[in-house]
Amino acid sequence: MLQISYIRENRDDVIRRLKVRNFDQLALVDEVIRLDEELRSTKIQSESIAAEGNAAAKRIGELMRQGQREEAEAIKARSGEYKDQLKVLNEQLGRLEDEFFEKIVQLPNLPYKDVPAGKTADDNEIVLEHGEKPTLPDNALPHWELAAKYDIIDFELGVKVSGAGFPVYKGKGARLQRALINFFLDQAAENGYREVQVPILINGDSGFGTGQLPDKEGQMYYVGADDLYLIPTAEVPVTNMYRGEILKQEDFPIKNTAYTPCFRREAGSYGAHVRGLNRLHQFDKVELVQIVHPDKSYEVLEEMSTYVQSLLQKLKLPYRVLRLCGGDIGFAAAMTYDMEVWSGAQQRWLEVSSVSNFETFQSNRLKTRFKGEDGKMQLAHTLNGSALALPRIVACILEENQTDKGIRVPEVLVPYTGFDWIS
RNA sequence: GGAAAGUUGGCAGAGUGGUCGAAUGCGGCGGUCUUGAAAACCGUUGUCUGUAACAGGACCGGGGGUUCGAAUCCCUCACUUUCCGCCA
Numbered sequence: 001m002l003q004i005s006y007i008r009e010n011r012d013d014v015i016r017r018l019k020v021r022n023f024d025q026l027a028l029v030d031e032v033i034r035l036d037e038e039l040r041s042t043k044i045q046s047e048s049i050a051a052e053g054n055a056a057a058k059r060i061g062e063l064m065r066q067g068q069r070e071e072a073e074a075i076k077a078r079s080g081e082y083k084d085q086l087k088v089l090n091e092q093l094g095r096l097e098d099e100f101f102e103k104i105v106q107l108p109n110l111p112y113k114d115v116p117a118g119k120t121a122d123d124n125e126i127v128l129e130h131g132e133k134p135t136l137p138d139n140a141l142p143h144w145e146l147a148a149k150y151d152i153i154d155f156e157l158g159v160k161v162s163g164a165g166f167p168v169y170k171g172k173g174a175r176l177q178r179a180l181i182n183f184f185l186d187q188a189a190e191n192g193y194r195e196v197q198v199p200i201l202i203n204g205d206s207g208f209g210t211g212q213l214p215d216k217e218g219q220m221y222y223v224g225a226d227d228l229y230l231i232p233t234a235e236v237p238v239t240n241m242y243r244g245e246i247l248k249q250e251d252f253p254i255k256n257t258a259y260t261p262c263f264r265r266e267a268g269s270y271g272a273h274v275r276g277l278n279r280l281h282q283f284d285k286v287e288l289v290q291i292v293h294p295d296k297s298y299e300v301l302e303e304m305s306t307y308v309q310s311l312l313q314k315l316k317l318p319y320r321v322l323r324l325c326g327g328d329i330g331f332a333a334a335m336t337y338d339m340e341v342w343s344g345a346q347q348r349w350l351e352v353s354s355v356s357n358f359e360t361f362q363s364n365r366l367k368t369r370f371k372g373e374d375g376k377m378q379l380a381h382t383l384n385g386s387a388l389a390l391p392r393i394v395a396c397i398l399e400e401n402q403t404d405k406g407i408r409v410p411e412v413l414v415p416y417t418g419f420d421w422i423s
Numbered sequence: 424g425g426a427a428a429g430u431u432g433g434c435a436g437a438g439u440g441g442u443c444g445a446a447u448g449c450g451g452c453g454g455u456c457u458u459g460a461a462a463a464c465c466g467u468u469g470u471c472u473g474u475a476a477c478a479g480g481a482c483c484g485g486g487g488g489u490u491c492g493a494a495u496c497c498c499u500c501a502c503u504u505u506c507c508g509c510c511a
Contacts, residue, residue, distance in 0.1 A: 043472080047480040053478085057492040061441035072491085079491040225502095246433075246470090369470095377470080 003365045005282035017110040021326035035100040046089040053082035109361040112335040118325025131318030135341050142345040143395040146277030170423045179416030184286035193257035198237035201228040205241040209366040229262035234287035236382045247370040254291040277391035284390040290383045297381035301357045304385045305337045308353045314412045318342045334359040345399040350392040355385030378411035
């Protein structure tokens with residue numbers, strides 16, 4: 001959520017930057033500003049009446065104590081008016097607040113200055129490409145066929161148990177998953193992240209705090225009986241640990257990492273590109289979350305990007321880094337890097353990580369603050385990134401490392417898998 | 424699932440209708456003392472909103488009600504804890 005004080009004082013900048021993300025809704029911004037003004041003037045009215053009412057009540061108390069009942073009764077008789085007036089005003093105020101809130105949550109975050117303009121994923125800026133795309137033999141198989149060939153991932157079995165998009169990993173497939181999770185967690189720990197295990201069902205307040213609610217409600221699985229949501233990413237529970245917290249500057253940077261399964265309904269995203277592991281309803285991911293001083297957040301974003309790349313390098317996967325354009329960037333993010341890994345058999349790039357700086361967009365909802373140098377409360381900056389999402393990594397590992405003899409396990413994983421070939 | 428008790432400031436914990444934004448303790452910050460530190464002592468210490476600055480307003484789990492006036496009374500919801508049952 002954007003800060004109203006900023007919108008109020010920087011209307012033109014807000015409009016200009018929203019345009020960078022193709023959010024060309026001048027009317028909405030002006031509506032927010034108008035509602036804010038109306039809200040505040042109504043509030044002033046309401047408060048001045050409340051002040052009179054409070055003073056009268058106080059006076060009655062004093063008179064009663066002095067035993068001057070008659071005078072007290074006289075004031076009491078008049079006090080009823082305040083109540084009636086206040087009731088009317090406060091009802092109006094409540095409506096205005098609802099309306100204001102409903103509008104302001106529709107505004108996405110303002111893109112950072114480095115975010116390129118653009119409409120679609122095609123306009124994303126390629127920051128760098130790393131590694132050679134291997135030339136696979138003509139008979140190279142896509143990962144879903146390799147999965148079947150070596151009997152390590154069973155999509156049909158998952159359909160029986162749950163439905164499409166819930167694969168069953170078997171034998172070395174399951175072991176490979178576990179190896180990757182442990183590898184990612186160990187790497188994160190080495191880089192100063194504290195490992196946490198968090199709930200994978202979250203309440204509505206948490207969903208709101210990180211920006212999934214109210215707008216992306218349909219993306220999450222909802223457990224109605226208990227009014228909880230299955231997490232679409234560990235970002236939600238991990239970041240929400242700091243909801244309402246007042247932090248100390250010395251605490252920064254706060255670095256947490258968590259492995260969790262992630263659940264996404266992916267309603268309406270069926271098509272040619274969702275085969276195999278490309279898009280699932282349930283998948284595993286190791287997530288990084290940092291809460292930092294506002295002055296440091298872009299430095300930290302670069303650091304996180306570099307760290308994620310180091311994982312891909314260790315796995316020897318060819319990848320590229322994109323700086324998402326305004327049109328492709330997420331609702332809550334100010335700037336995002338996507339890391340994509342080359343799928344040799346599918347001849348396409350697969351997104352395996354997304355690293356974002358949310359600046360104060362989340363912390364304003366979360367009320368995650370700290371006392372600054374000047375002693376004033378400030379909103380912290382939040383960042384997060386996948387490090388990494390497993391399925392597409394598995395897909396690329398299988399595809400890139402296929403040989404006649406089987407699939408060679410990347411060297412760094414061998415200590416974790418306990419085997420170096422899947423055959 | 425059944426029963427009971429709770430939810431107050433960073434924490435602990437008083438407060439049952441008016442002077443309570445809230446005692447007290449701990450913690451934090453500043454100071455005295457000290458070569459330095461600890462202890463002791465003194466002072467200070469919530470958030471949001473609002474103003475040029477004062478003033479003013481809101482907040483004692485959420486929402487609603489009673490009242491001139493609510494942390495305090497009533498209703499309702501949520502959550503927490505304990506006991507019983509069940510159970511990885």
